[in-house]
Amino acid sequence: MYLKDDGASALLFWLLVARLSPRACGHETPSQESQRTPANLSTPSAFLNNSYLAFNLYKQMVAKHPDQNFMFSPLSLSIPLTLLAFQAPPEIRTEVLEGLGWGAAQVPEDRVHEHYSELLLSWLPPPGQCHLDTGSMLFLDKNIHLIRKFANIAQSLYHTKASLIPFNNYKAAQEMMDSFIRKKTQGNIEKLAQTTGPNVVLILANYMLITVEWKYRFNPKFTKMEAFHLKENFLIPVFMMQRLGWFQVHRLNHLHSDLLRLPFSCNITAVFILPDLGLLKQVEEALMKEDLNTWTQPIPPSRRRLFMPKFSLSWRMQLDQLLPELGIWKIFRHFYSLSGVAAQTMPMRVSKAVQVAMLTVDEKGAEEEDITDFQFLPKAFLPHLRMDKPFLFLIFEENSRSLLLMGKVINPSINLEPVD
Secondary structure: OOOOHHHHHHHHHHHOOOOOOOOOOOOOOOOOOOOOOOOOOOOOOOOOOOOOHHHHHHHHHHHHOOOOOEEEHHHHHHHHHHHHHHOOOOOHHHHHHHHEOOOOOOOOHHHHHHHHHHHHHHHHOOOOOOOOEEEEEEEEOOOOOOOOOHHHHHHHHOOOOEEEEEEOHHHOOOOOHHHHHHHOOHHHHOOOOOOOOOOOEEEEEEEEEEEEEEEOOOHHHHEEEEEEEEEEEEEEEEEEEEEEEEEEEEEEEOOOEEEEEEEEEEOOOEEEEEEEEOOOOHHHHOOOOOOOOOOOOOEEEEEEEEEEEEHHHHEEEHHHHHHHHHHHOOOHOOOOOOOOOOOOOOOOOOOEEEEEEEEEEOOOOOEOOHHHHEEEEEEEEOOOEEEEOEEEEEHHHHHHOOEEEEEEEEOOOOOOOOOO
């Protein structure tokens, strides 16, 4: 389906990806969703609408890093921020929950943690599945009298560990935080890279690590070095995977882009947007529109030979510098208080907040796709899709359609990990 006018062209991408069908590889018609205003929690099909948060974070990242790889996890950062929102006065709570994309819910005060944490964790694969790991840590100054009930709720319901750190001893504090994050992530994250100081009372560290396992694997023996177009007349060699199969591919003519939906082995799907060479910035400007009012049909699968680069990315995002620009700012200010965290009456705020996201894309998959009927087709009936130029990607949970990961690959041969 194509939209007729240029003004509507920006809708098509987000209509395809922000609220995709409940079965990424099926043919069901997607249910209708709201636009920016988060859906009401009483509606079973949509509890959290984090697309507005994700799109605006993406805008900020493009502005700060226009020619770099980057990525972030909207869903993962929602877990510890939802926890902290319920330790704050109503004004802060409302700001944080609405900023994350939660709708208003009639939940008894003594059940809010069970309600929200259960929903958030239900949109993540069970431990050991899908090669996805996410978690959070709260580092608090050792002089704070941590409320035991809060620490227990954080650990048991939100999988967030609270630890006391000697912030007045910079070297010791840094070593302790790095040690905690290494242990928590089995060595995948070596350093937290957060500084302490006289006014630091709480540091939030959040992470999401994904090693992709596709529904259908790529055969490593077909992976070889091929050219990737960084820009016109500038090629680099990258390892390019390939396989034959049925793929959900759609040409977005108004956006001069191809769209590919590719399922994981579990209830997660990746969406890739591949703009024509040299048009990435123009496409990003069009894609970042917020007026999402209409929904489109799922993409019918077709036979293809897909060429996809192997890549591994790591990105560190300073949330306390980015979220205030999106309206989530009171939780970071001195004159507000997270009174449910500490026993003292001193003002309690999030001094620093960081997220580290890591993504590995390779040939791994759960099974081999049956393509025995392909051998009788002439090559002309197997068009190619080559992901051989910069592209955007989203990874989302199918049932909630919540965005787990969003980012951009400019150069798949490098792995940058900047600190904003």
